[in-house]
Amino acid sequence: MKVLITGIDGYSGWPLALHLLGRGHEVVGVDNFVTRRRVREVGSWSATPIPSFARRRAVVRERLGKDVGFYRGDMTRWAFVRDVLERERPEAIVHLAEQRSAPYSMIDVHHAVATQVENLTGTLHLLYGMRECCPDAHLVKMGTMGEYGTPNVDIPEGFFEVEFRGRKDRLPFPRQAGSWYHWSKVFDSGDVMFASRIWGLKATDVMQGVIYGIRTPEITDDRLLTRFDFDETWGTALNRFIAQAVLGLPITPYGKGEQKRGFIALEDSMQSLRLAVEHPPTGPEYRVFNQFDAAYSVNELADLVVRVAGELGLSPRIEHPPDPRVEAEQHYYTPLHDHLLGLGYRRTRGLEEVVREIFRDLLRFRRRLEARRHVVMPTVQWRSPDSRAALAARAPSSPPPPPTGTGAPATEGPTA
Numbered sequence: 145m146k147v148l149i150t151g152i153d154g155y156s157g158w159p160l161a162l163h164l165l166g167r168g169h170e171v172v173g174v175d176n177f178v179t180r181r182r183v184r185e186v187g188s189w190s191a192t193p194i195p196s197f198a199r200r201r202a203v204v205r206e207r208l209g210k211d212v213g214f215y216r217g218d219m220t221r222w223a224f225v226r227d228v229l230e231r232e233r234p235e236a237i238v239h240l241a242e243q244r245s246a247p248y249s250m251i252d253v254h255h256a257v258a259t260q261v262e263n264l265t266g267t268l269h270l271l272y273g274m275r276e277c278c279p280d281a282h283l284v285k286m287g288t289m290g291e292y293g294t295p296n297v298d299i300p301e302g303f304f305e306v307e308f309r310g311r312k313d314r315l316p317f318p319r320q321a322g323s324w325y326h327w328s329k330v331f332d333s334g335d336v337m338f339a340s341r342i343w344g345l346k347a348t349d350v351m352q353g354v355i356y357g358i359r360t361p362e363i364t365d366d367r368l369l370t371r372f373d374f375d376e377t378w379g380t381a382l383n384r385f386i387a388q389a390v391l392g393l394p395i396t397p398y399g400k401g402e403q404k405r406g407f408i409a410l411e412d413s414m415q416s417l418r419l420a421v422e423h424p425p426t427g428p429e430y431r432v433f434n435q436f437d438a439a440y441s442v443n444e445l446a447d448l449v450v451r452v453a454g455e456l457g458l459s460p461r462i463e464h465p466p467d468p469r470v471e472a473e474q475h476y477y478t479p480l481h482d483h484l485l486g487l488g489y490r491r492t493r494g495l496e497e498v499v500r501e502i503f504r505d506l507l508r509f510r511r512r513l514e515a516r517r518h519v520v521m522p523t524v525q526w527r528s529p530d531s532r533a534a535l536a537a538r539a540p541s542s543p544p545p546p547p548t549g550t551g552a553p554a555t556e557g558p559t560a
């Protein structure tokens with residue numbers, strides 16, 4: 145199958161490309177390298193050294209004997225999106241090219257606006273482009289479990305049966321997102337659902353849990369590694385906790401630490417996306433998959449990291465900084481996730497095994513972590529309308545970060 149991956153240079157996009165190639169699919173990608181620039185904007189870099197995209201493609205050619213098609217460009221430019229779809233006419237599109245960080249979207253008004261404008265514009269361009277150039281293609285759209293928030297009832301997969309004042313209907317489950325970023329995904333979901341209804345498009349909205357991990361079976365060479373972020377803005381909870389342990393910094397479950405989220409290992413997230421691609425809806429349909437493996441509280445993850453670190457001779461401590469976010473720190477959390485199981489999804493490896501693997505890699509890249517240790521602890525505050533000064537104060541040598549727009553020139557480098 146010919147699959148277009150938007151955001152192919154990212155944390156998920158790159159291993160997905162490798163995974164799909166390994167399964168015999170043809171892969172074409174789009175990226176504007178904005179994540180590389182934005183991670184630099186907040187003074188950080190990937191713990192893993194990431195080659196330029198041109199180099200990545202060359203290594204794929206060398207190792208797999210296959211080519212990855214590539215277009216460098218911006219999803220906020222209609223002419224670009226339309227042109228790619230017209231030339232390629234993919235059978236499936238995995239749309240990952242969005243600003244993916246909740247803290248980044250909360251820095252100030254400019255970062256909030258950039259997040260929502262870019263994310264919604266890119267998705268709308270894709271929907272219009274599909275209608276015009278490839279109406280039979282299947283859109284696999286990266287959403288987030290965070291769209292649902294943390295309601296005090298079970299969370300279905302997208303829709304639920306409801307009875308109100310004697311009448312029944314099947315309705316979208318209420319959304320209660322927790323950041324401007326997460327709200328951008330809610331609005332996207334509405335747009336994808338509507339486009340599917342009016343134009344008969346096939347779409348799978350993937351409510352993705354928090355991803356952790358550094359490797360997939362296809363990453364057989366350091367030159368094929370994906371990026372691994374650990375700073376407060378771009379790193380996700382478990383990845384950050386392991387980086388903190390390696391650095392001898394306190395591990396930081398925010399507030400009470402009883403926030404629960406659905407988590408999934410990188411390689412299983414790739415498995416899930418592939419299953420969605422390989423099993424499209426048979427006709428026009430908007431369907432929703434809750435994509436995570438198991439729910440954990442951040443305290444549970446912190447305890448596991450401390451235990452594994454101890455076996456490696458490290459002795460990190462846990463600290464509970466006041467929660468910089470506005471979120472329930474203790475709550476009910478029972479999302480359902482049956483659709484993927486129905487397609488044959490099976491967890492590949494246990495959480496603890498993956499945690500050990502991340503430790504092994506991060507210990508190798510310890511010097512890269514050390515060089516950016518000042519960007520790990522949280523400064524962006526949900527209650528503050530402007531956290532730029534706090535962010536900038538972490539690294540006195542760097543100027544206050546402006547939002548890095550998608551139109552800025554990209555510099556690819558080995559140290560992104």
Ligand code: USQ
Pocket residue numbers: 244245246247287288289290291352353354355379380381382384396397398399401403405406442469471
């Ligand atoms: N957290 C801590 N300590 C930390 C970092 C995070 O306690 O040092 C807590 C947060 O307060 C939150 C939970 O861990 O309660 C998850 O935070 P996160 O930073 O790991 O993930 P989040 O901001 O929710 O976003 C990430 C990805 C995003 C994806 C989302 C899935 O960046 O792209 O959509 O996970 S979900 O969380 O299910 O919405």
